[in-house]
Amino acid sequence: MECSYFDAGLCLSCTHLAVPYAEQLAAKERHCRSLLSGHPGLEWLPPVPSPGAGFRNKAKMVVGGTAQEPTIGILDTEGQGVDLRRCGLCSPGLLASFPVLGEFISRANLTPYDVPRRRGELKYLIVTESPDGELMVRLVLRSKALVGRIRKNLPALLQALPQLKVVSVNLHPEHKATVEGQTEILLTRQSTLRMRVNDVDLHLRPQSFFQTNTEIAAELYRQGRDWVRELAPASVWDLYCGVGGFALHCAGPGREVTGIETSREAIASARMSAREAGIDGMSFEAGDATAFALGSPEVPELVIVNPPRRGIGPDLCGWLESSPVRHVLYSSCNAETLAKDLAAMPSLTPRRARVLDMFPQSGHYEAMVLLERA
Structure with a gap:
């Protein structure tokens, strides 16, 4: 690769x-x-x-930069965002979703969390793709402050990304090196992502583990x-x-x-x-x-x-x-x-x-x- x-x-x-x-x-x-x-x-x-390459069905992406110019990827040694939207490990479906999610962040004015300054709200995007190409997106926030904004702009996101079936907000108020918190707020009617593996249908909820x-x-x-x-x-x-x-x-x-x-x-x-x-x-x-x-x-x-x-x-x-x-x-x-x-x-x-x-x-x-x- x-x-x-x-x-x-x-x-x-x-x-x-x-x-x-x-x-x-x-x-x-x-x-x-x-x-x-x-x-x-x-x-x-x-x-x-x-x-x-292209084998990962799940991406845990740090959101950095600004709401108008967000980065989706990792942080550098100084805590600044590094954009990795074309990461070769991610499945084609994940890669196709990142630009749409970036536009959603800007349209909804979701301020990325600034790690060095400990301010801002949106920490991570956790995106999972099923074998059928359907998606689950979890937005990890510091607080509930942006939930209303996300709900308001969600219909446009679902229209722009029709394969998106499950969306939730995870609340992670602490400043620590973990990806998510305990509280999950489901924003869509569908609560599980169907994972067809061999001849078995598995169901993945937002806080459930599945092999990557x-x-x-x-x-x-x-x-x-x-x-x-x-x-x-x-x-x-x-x-x-x-x-x-x-x-x-x-x-x-x-x-x-x-x-x-x-x-x-x-x-x-x-x-x-x-x-x-x-x-x-x-x-x-x-x-x-x-x-x-x-x-x-x-x-x-x-x-x-x-x-x-x-x-x-x-x-x-x-x-x-x-x-x-x-x-x-x-x-x-x-x-x-x-x-x-x-x-x-x-x-x-x-x-x-x-x-x-x-x-x-x-x-x-x-x-x-x-x-x-x-």
Whole structure:
């Protein structure tokens, strides 16, 4: 991928951009194999490549400059806006939306937040595109001051961007290095973005997490479904289930599937997907994955874990190690913590592994491991 922003030193986020893609993918697999080298019987499936450009379905863009000349991108070291409207990582649909959103900012006179001076209102645009080309836009504001202005100008935005289906305002009053706050104000009748992945319809609410690379997410869920179908467990837990990607793909006749996730928004989305699909034997609950496992009187035959970068941690590792769970499907975005967690569960032997390149042009990737009780 060629990038004028990278060449000019304006954005260096793609740390591996100068490395040919085939070398990037090979290096990621070597890194994962090295971390899991203590498991010599592990069968490695071929790594799954990603398109090197245009793969991101979500963009978290800082808004800088002025209302009449806004920048949509990042901030430089002095807190000034750097416009990245032509970022090669973003999907074509995202790229097409940025000029329209820039015009909306100017027309509605939405003053960007000035980080060094701590004044202004509009902090971020968070834009997500579905596989069908529909969009969700979230405007992150410091306060409610501009909400009325946004509502007034929203009909014109929806007319200019007909693929835009969900619009919300997120309130983030604090001056801190986080992207969003707790309060969400929905501005459209439609509240979820339909994410068609393989043959499953997932629903994404404004504050729900979804993988940023739809193509690799589809491969991830297909691989999980294949392994689960082969093992044919009667009961499955999907811990850290998000909007239910793994759970909904792994459902089947006579199989009880339970999804656990801290985000109530994500759980509402998962329940909606299961209800629309008419799938029996599924339940989703909002809660902590570790607390759920430790407090449950029942134990499933198979557990899926898809934790954040910190991994599942010692308590859940300890529970899995001492439990009668026969198989664990571990999907990880951080092979360092994956290796640490596997070492804490010696009774569960890694049988198969696969690297999926969720994040081209960087050193990050997704790794999936299937474990079996010895």
